[in-house]
Amino acid sequence: MASIHLQNIVKRYGGFVGVQNMSLDIADEEFLVLLGPSGCGKTTTMRMIAGLEEPTEGQIVIGGEVVNDIDARDRDVAMVFQGYALYPNMSIYENIRFPLRMRGIPASEHDARIRKAAEMVELGSFLDRKPGALSGGQRQRAALARAVVRQPQVFLMDEPLSNLDAKLRQSMRVQIKHMQRQLKVTTVYVTHDQIEAMTLADRIVIMNKGAIQQVGTPDEIYSDPANTFVAGFIGSPPMNLIQGTARDGRFTAPGISVPCPRFVHGQVTLGVRPEDCHVGGDNLQGQVYGVEPTGDVTYLTVLGGTNKIEVKAARDYRSDIDVAIGIAFDPAHLYFFDESGQRIRGAA
Amino acid sequence: MRTDAPSVPAGGVASATPDRSGNPPRRRSPALRKAFPYLLLAPAMIYLLAITLYPGLFAIYQSLFVVKFLNWTWTGLGNYSQILQDREFWAALGNTALIGGISLTLQTAIALTLAYFAYRDPLIRGWRIIFLMPMLFMPSAVAFIWKLAFNDGRVISDLLMSVGLVDGNVDWLASVWLARMTLIVADVWQWTPFLFIIFVAALQGQDQEIEEAARLDGASWPEIFWNISLPMMRPVIVVAVTLRGIDITTMFTNVFVMTQGTPGGATETMSYFIYRQGFRMFNFGYASAASVLMLILTIIIAQTVVKRAFHSGKK
Amino acid sequence: MATARKSRGESRILRYLILGTWALVCLLPILWFLSIGFRPRTEVITPEPIYWPTFSLDAWRLLLSDWPIAKYLLNSVLAVGGSVVISLILGIPAAYALSRYEFRWREDIGFYILSTRMMAPAIVAVPIFFLFRSMGLLDTIWALMLIYAAVNLSLVIWIIRSYMLDIPKELEDAARTDGASDLRILWEIIIPACLPGIITAAVIAAIFAINEFLFTLLIASTANAYTMSVALANFTGGSDGIIYNAIALVSFIAFVPILILVILIQKHLSRGLTMGAVKG
Ligand SMILES: Nc1ncnc2c1ncn2[C@@H]1O[C@H](COP(=O)(O)OP(=O)(O)OP(=O)(O)O)[C@@H](O)[C@H]1O
Ligand SMILES: [Mg+2]
Numbered sequence: 020m021a022s023i024h025l026q027n028i029v030k031r032y033g034g035f036v037g038v039q040n041m042s043l044d045i046a047d048e049e050f051l052v053l054l055g056p057s058g059c060g061k062t063t064t065m066r067m068i069a070g071l072e073e074p075t076e077g078q079i080v081i082g083g084e085v086v087n088d089i090d091a092r093d094r095d096v097a098m099v100f101q102g103y104a105l106y107p108n109m110s111i112y113e114n115i116r117f118p119l120r121m122r123g124i125p126a127s128e129h130d131a132r133i134r135k136a137a138e139m140v141e142l143g144s145f146l147d148r149k150p151g152a153l154s155g156g157q158r159q160r161a162a163l164a165r166a167v168v169r170q171p172q173v174f175l176m177d178e179p180l181s182n183l184d185a186k187l188r189q190s191m192r193v194q195i196k197h198m199q200r201q202l203k204v205t206t207v208y209v210t211h212d213q214i215e216a217m218t219l220a221d222r223i224v225i226m227n228k229g230a231i232q233q234v235g236t237p238d239e240i241y242s243d244p245a246n247t248f249v250a251g252f253i254g255s256p257p258m259n260l261i262q263g264t265a266r267d268g269r270f271t272a273p274g275i276s277v278p279c280p281r282f283v284h285g286q287v288t289l290g291v292r293p294e295d296c297h298v299g300g301d302n303l304q305g306q307v308y309g310v311e312p313t314g315d316v317t318y319l320t321v322l323g324g325t326n327k328i329e330v331k332a333a334r335d336y337r338s339d340i341d342v343a344i345g346i347a348f349d350p351a352h353l354y355f356f357d358e359s360g361q362r363i364r365g366a367a
Numbered sequence: 368m369r370t371d372a373p374s375v376p377a378g379g380v381a382s383a384t385p386d387r388s389g390n391p392p393r394r395r396s397p398a399l400r401k402a403f404p405y406l407l408l409a410p411a412m413i414y415l416l417a418i419t420l421y422p423g424l425f426a427i428y429q430s431l432f433v434v435k436f437l438n439w440t441w442t443g444l445g446n447y448s449q450i451l452q453d454r455e456f457w458a459a460l461g462n463t464a465l466i467g468g469i470s471l472t473l474q475t476a477i478a479l480t481l482a483y484f485a486y487r488d489p490l491i492r493g494w495r496i497i498f499l500m501p502m503l504f505m506p507s508a509v510a511f512i513w514k515l516a517f518n519d520g521r522v523i524s525d526l527l528m529s530v531g532l533v534d535g536n537v538d539w540l541a542s543v544w545l546a547r548m549t550l551i552v553a554d555v556w557q558w559t560p561f562l563f564i565i566f567v568a569a570l571q572g573q574d575q576e577i578e579e580a581a582r583l584d585g586a587s588w589p590e591i592f593w594n595i596s597l598p599m600m601r602p603v604i605v606v607a608v609t610l611r612g613i614d615i616t617t618m619f620t621n622v623f624v625m626t627q628g629t630p631g632g633a634t635e636t637m638s639y640f641i642y643r644q645g646f647r648m649f650n651f652g653y654a655s656a657a658s659v660l661m662l663i664l665t666i667i668i669a670q671t672v673v674k675r676a677f678h679s680g681k682k
Numbered sequence: 683m684a685t686a687r688k689s690r691g692e693s694r695i696l697r698y699l700i701l702g703t704w705a706l707v708c709l710l711p712i713l714w715f716l717s718i719g720f721r722p723r724t725e726v727i728t729p730e731p732i733y734w735p736t737f738s739l740d741a742w743r744l745l746l747s748d749w750p751i752a753k754y755l756l757n758s759v760l761a762v763g764g765s766v767v768i769s770l771i772l773g774i775p776a777a778y779a780l781s782r783y784e785f786r787w788r789e790d791i792g793f794y795i796l797s798t799r800m801m802a803p804a805i806v807a808v809p810i811f812f813l814f815r816s817m818g819l820l821d822t823i824w825a826l827m828l829i830y831a832a833v834n835l836s837l838v839i840w841i842i843r844s845y846m847l848d849i850p851k852e853l854e855d856a857a858r859t860d861g862a863s864d865l866r867i868l869w870e871i872i873i874p875a876c877l878p879g880i881i882t883a884a885v886i887a888a889i890f891a892i893n894e895f896l897f898t899l900l901i902a903s904t905a906n907a908y909t910m911s912v913a914l915a916n917f918t919g920g921s922d923g924i925i926y927n928a929i930a931l932v933s934f935i936a937f938v939p940i941l942i943l944v945i946l947i948q949k950h951l952s953r954g955l956t957m958g959a960v961k962g
Contacts, residue, residue, distance in 0.1 A: 071855045088397075091858040104856035117870075121861035165860070175859075190815035369934075403864065405781035408791060411772040411835060415749070418832040419798050422809030429808065437806040481704055481870065484697045497705045499711060503940045505893050507914045508933035512715045515926050522731045556711070565960055568952030570962065588693070617802035620895040624915065631712070636806035638896070645808045646900065657804045669797040677796065677959055 021082030021172040021205055023068060028077035030063055030229075033180050037063045039229045048203045050196070052216045055226035055254070059175035059210040062101060064226075065175045068207060070094045082172055087206070092121075097171040099179040101209075103162040105150035111137070112146040115165045120167060136164040139194055141187075155182040160191070167198060174199070174206040180215065192218060206340045213255060217241070225249050244350075247360040251289045256318065256329045256355070259296070261289045265355070273324020277302045283355045283363050293318070296330040300347020303328060307342045321346055423662060429658035434666035436649070446656035455666055456657060458632050459640035466547055466636065467615040470554045475608055477555065478562035485563075486570040495567065502560040513553040517625075543633040546626050550634055553621050558614075562607050569603040570596060609676040613668070637661055687728045719930035725854040726926045741927035749913070751929065752903050755935070758909040761823045762891040765830030766884050772831070773838035774880070778868050780839065781846035782854065792843075796957070803896040811900050829897045834887035837957055841886065844958020845879025848873060879958075882950040885943045891938060910936045 023045040030038040031175035036244060038060040045051050053061045054349045066072040076242075079086050086094055097118065105114050115133045124132075135144045140160035150158055159182045160343040166174060199206050210216055216223050218239045224250070225232040225240065233245040244250035260338065263272030265287045270279040296303070298319070305323030312334070319330040321344055324350055330346055338344070355363045430446050432439040450456050485494045501509065517524045517539045524537045539545045573596060581591045619638040622628060628635035628643070635643070641661070645654030718726060721735035745751045779785075780792050810829065811820075819825040849872060857867045873880065898912045908916060914932055917925045944951065952960055 054727075068857070069855070069859050071858065076739045091855070092861045092863060094859075096859055099855070100852045102850060102852045104850065104852035106853065106857070106875070107689075108877070117857070117862075118860035121866070246926075304718055314913055391728075401785070404779040404783035404785045407775040411776035411795070411839060412791070414772055414832060415795060415798050415835055418806065418810065419779075422806035422813070425809035425812065426805070429812075445860075455788075477704070484700050487740075488697065489700070492836055494701055494705070495948070497708055499692060499944065501708055501943070503937055503944060504712075504933055505895075505911045505914065505936050507893075507895055507911050508936070510928065511914060511926065511929050511933070512711055514924075516711065517926065519926070520731055521729075525731045556707070560708075561955060565952045565956055569960055579867075604961045606956050610956060613800050617804065619804060623895075623899075629775075637841070638802055639794065640948050641804040641807065642896070644752070645811075648843070654808050658808060661802060665800055665802065666797075669800045673797065673800060673949050674793060 022049075022080075022207060023173065024078075025064075025068075025206070026072045026078040028067060028079065030060070030065075030067060030072065031075045036229050038067070038074075041229075041231055043224065043231065043234065045205060045207065046221075047205055048329060049094070050199055050206045050208065050219055050221045052223045053207065053209045053226060054211075054213070054216045054223055054252070055232075057211075059226045060229040061226060063229075065098065065177055065207060065209060068087050068173065069098050069175055071095050088145065094173075095171050096173045096175055097130040097166040097169060098175040099162050099166045099177060101177040101181075103150070103158045105158055105161055105165075107150055108150055110147055111142065111153070111161045111164075114161060115146075115168050118165060118169050123303035124169065132168050133164075136168040139167065139198070140164045140191070140240060151289050156184065156187065159183065163191075163195075170202055170204060172205065174204050174208075176208045178209050178211065180234065181211065188212075188215075195219065203305055225252060227252075244290070244354065245362050247288055247356045250354060250356070254292055256293050258290045259326075259328045259329070260356075261291075261326050263289060266296070270355070272326065274305045274326065275323055277353060278350065279353065279355060280365060281366060286358050287363065288356040288360070290356060291348045291355065292330075292352065293329040293331040295349040295352040296328065297347045297349070298330065298332055298336065301345050302348040303346035305344060305346070307338045307340050307344050309340060310336070310338055312337070410428040423659075426655040426658045426662070429652055430659050432652045434649075439652075442652070446653050447660075450653065450656050450660065455632055455635070456640065459635045459637050462547070462632075462634060463616055463618065463622055463636045463638075464634040466550055466554075466634070467612065467618065470551045470558075471608065471612050471615055474555045474559040474562055474611070475604075477559050478566055479604075481559075481563050482566035482570055486567045491567070491571075495564065498563050499560045501557045502559070505558065507624060509553055509557045510621045513549060513556070514620075514625045517549045517552075540626060540629050543630060546634050549625060550618070550621050550682065553625065554615065558611060561611055565603060565607040566600065567622065573599055581633040605676045609673055613673070693897055696884055715930050716928050716934060719934060721927060723842075723927060724924065727923070741925075741931045744925065744928050745931060749917075751913075751932065751935075753905050754908050754910050754913040754932075757823050757826075757905075757907060758892060758911070758936075760825035761830060761907075761909060762888050764823070764827035765834065765891050766887050768827065768831035768833045769838045770880065770884060770885055773874065773883070774842060774869070777839045777842035777846055778872060781843045782851075782872075792840075795836045795839050797836075799840075799957070800830075803833070803894075807896060807900055810897065814901060820901055821907045822901075823907050825910065826898060826900045826907060829901065830887075830891040830894055833894065833897070834890055837885050837890070838883045839881040840957035842876060842879050842953050844953065845876040845882075849875050878947075878950055882947045882954040885947045887953040888943065892940065 024042075025041055028038055028041040029036070041064065053064060055061055067074050068081070069088065070089060074087070081094065081096075091096040105111075107116065111119065112133060115136055116129055117343055119129050119132065134143065140163050142157060142160050142164060145153060145157060145161070150161065153161065163176075163179050166176070172254070174233055176195075183191060192215060216268060220237055222234060222236055223240050224234050227248050232270060233240060233249045235243070240249065240253055244253065244258070247260055251260055261272050261275060263270055263275065265279050265283045265285060268278055268281050270277050270283070270287065275289075279289075284337050301322060303308070303323045305321045305328070308320040308322040308327060311318040311320075314334065316334055316338045317332045318337060319332045319336060319338070321328045321330055337357065357363050394601070431441065431443060433442045433445070481498065485491055488494065504512070521536060524533065527533045527537070537545065537551050541572045577595060578591055579593055586594070617638050618636045619642065622634055622636050622639040623642070626634040628639055637657070641654050641657045644657060717735060719741050720737055720739070721732075722738040722740045725732045773907065776795070780788060814820050814825045819828075853871055853875065854867050857871045892909075893911060895911055898907075899915065900907055902908045902912055910932055914929050917929050917932075920932040947954065
């Protein structure tokens with residue numbers, strides 16, 4: 020039960036900046052998801068919170084206490100590692116038991132807790148095996164069980180579901196969220212999977228190249244992206260980003276013309292989500308480039324000038340390629356970004 | 368969407384109370400953290416320093432005296448100036464280099480050849496055990512095997528006679544080169560396995576796909592070995608030969624048992640020279656001076672060859 | 683197609699010729715030496731070698747009656763076993779430090795440890811002799827234990843270090859967040875995970891210790907501290923000349939356990955012999 024504050028955290032590896040000037044407040048009992056491309060510093064951030072890595076600069080506060088000088092073993096944090104980190108010489112049962120032993124939890128409680136944790140990850144029948152005799156997904160679940168077997172101040176989970184199949188992943192997701200709500204343990208969770216981020220998070224942190232791009236609820240991140248990086252990262256397929264010129268309340272680019280607010284002018288980038296594009300209209304005049312039916316929705320790619328624009332069309336939409344087509348953009352959901360990629364907002 | 372949530376009773380695993388252990392979190396002392404690896408190393412380092420640094424210093428000190436039993440007489444660098452003019456010392460150095468060099472070359476060549484033929488052979492496990500056996504005898508035993516075969520038992524002479532290579536019994540200790548050869552044969556016989564085992568492991572550890580690709584490109588096995596496998600195992604060869612080379616330069620047991628340096632010192636190695644000066648003639652100061660010179664040589668070799676060999680071996 | 687098959691057949695003949703020849707080179711002297719152990723003394727050194735000797739247990743009788751062979755064996759086992767224990771106790775923490783921590787002079791310390799292996803026993807023979815004499819340890823198995831441990835320490839450290847480097851760092855991190863102290867991580871996680879390396883190091887150290895000759899020769903002067911290796915040289919004494927059949931027997935008595943040990947660690951042998959530099 021603890022809040023976490025990161026104050027101007029910097030992590031340098033020699034000359035390379037792994038995490039730059041990161042400040043973040045994580046509320047008590049919050050479920051926070053770190054999202055970002057590979058190598059952006061997610062694991063590094065987690066490891067600094069866990070105490071496995073010392074920040075080059077800045078302060079880490081957990082539960083109101085500066086923990087920079089406190090050993091990982093005394094931070095009372097449970098972590099699920101990206102590479103599982105199961106102890107190869109111990110059975111799964113012993114693996115899950117290890118933190119209980121180390122924390123001096125009475126031996127009489129061990130068995131019940133271990134079995135409960137194993138049940139939760141549906142690993143009950145594998146307790147006697149060594150990690151080497153499990154599949155990747157099973158190992159990952161064992162690692163998860165080892166973390167949740169005790170109640171720490173903070174859970175850190177580094178892509179704990181990345182190796183599971185879609186169905187198991189979905190059910191584990193529900194499990195994790197339920198458990199977190201029930202135990203009320205502050206949780207930091209790293210994932211590559213947007214659905215996971217959206218469904219689990221109270222708030223999402225989007226990172227890129229070691230820096231925070233935006234912090235917000237899933238809704239805010241989705242509907243109010245702060246810059247082109249966030250806009251282009253969230254959504255599947257992600258937001259269309261079109262470079263063009265804005266003048267006198269109109270944005271134009273090859274094949275594209277839409278009204279825009281007057282305070283937008285000059286070289287700008289227009290962002291529009293595929294779900295806000297509709298077949299029939301004249302904001303975009305182009306040709307059909309490709310049609311991809313997926314079952315519940317059909318993705319349509321339209322070539323307008325040099326831009327390829329993704330459109331989410333009705334599930335039964337079909338077309339040949341190279342057919343001329345007009346697309347309407349929902350005027351209520353247009354985003355404009357300046358040349359540096361920052362969102363242009365109204366004077367208000 | 369969420370209908371297939373598991374039937375397991377949902378909920379926390381831990382009890383409602385947090386698991387914090389009662390004791391307050393330990394602040395780590397930066398000094399202790401920094402010192403920790405040194406503390407782990409300290410016992411081993413003290414031990415090693417005791418048997419290298421202390422004897423080294425002792426040898427330097429003793430080398431400045433003429434030691435006659437309990438009687439130490441200061442002589443300064445006298446031992447050194449004497450030793451540098453001592454024909455026997457230079458002969459021992461030369462013998463060590465000569466016998467070691469020939470022996471090392473031979474065993475490297477044999478081990479490579481054997482490894483090349485054996486590593487893809489279906490019977491490799493059998494070959495490995497057989498080829499390994501000479502190495503598993505105590506060196507003193509091997510020395511006696513060959514002493515008996517060459518000298519006392521006359522078996523080698525007899526066999527050579529029966530195939531007509533020599534006529535009459537050969538006295539292996541009478542000729543400089545024959546005596547050296549007996550040492551070389553014993554060393555090659557016992558230690559070729561050392562290199563063979565390492566070379567085979569290196570060859571087997573190589574990525575099979577590379578060989579297969581070359582095979583598909585039409586290369587023959589010798590071509591593959593020469594152009595691909597051998598260059599790839601170069602670092603391994605360097606490390607193995609370096610280690611073996613160092614052991615050869617310390618050659619003592621065979622000399623002690625088989626030749627005692629005869630004829631006329633032609634088979635006396637550095638180690639035997641030091642032993643003889645110290646423990647046969649009780650010239651401890653003189654022996655120490657020789658030790659110091661050999662130590663300097665060792666340090667030079669370690670700093671150049673060995674450091675580089677192990678550096679490349681790691682990669 | 684036909685020519686390809688033919689050339690392969692020829693190369694197979696060549697291959698078996700070469701491998702078979704070397705197998706004979708290895709085995710014949712061993713078999714012949716074994717036969718020495720089971721022939722009467724009178725048939726060992728003769729004007730003409732005797733290839734088909736009479737079978738005899740002379741050497742056994744001699745060993746059992748005249749030579750305290752059990753005592754030598756016991757000395758070897760104690761000195762070697764003790765030295766292996768000492769070098770593991772000193773070596774494992776050192777290997778742990780060298781493989782898991784960043785600290786100043788790490789590389790230099792590691793290389794210094796390696797280089798002690800390069801030192802010829804003869805170089806330190808005189809000072810070590812004086813050292814043990816002043817400590818009153820000459821002709822004791824304690825001295826042998828200490829010196830074997832010292833000789834093998836660098837090897838033990840480097841082999842184990844190499845295996846520890848293979849253990850992913852995340853494993854330690856996990857144990858640390860689970861609440862384990864550094865020493866507990868070493869004991870419960872690292873040591874079990876690199877057990878094959880530790881066993882390999884122990885076996886190779888034991889073999890080197892069994893084989894050690896020069897130091898033992900200087901330290902041991904009576905049955906108090908004679909080991910198998912030096913006891914061999916002792917059979918040369920007296921008016922009887924060299925008692926080869928007894929030597930041969932003792933050689934094989936030492937050979938068998940070494941062979942078993944080596945077969946046990948076969949897969950790790952090349953890595954052990956190169957002090958971890960070559961991963962078999
Ligand atoms: N010990 C280290 N030394 C040098 N650079 C490092 C070190 N650890 C991490 N880095 C670098 O820091 C950056 C961030 O690494 P990090 O592991 O935090 O990425 P990540 O966001 O977790 O990526 P992924 O999604 O692939 O797991 C990477 O570019 C990485 O190469
Ligand atoms: Mg990561």
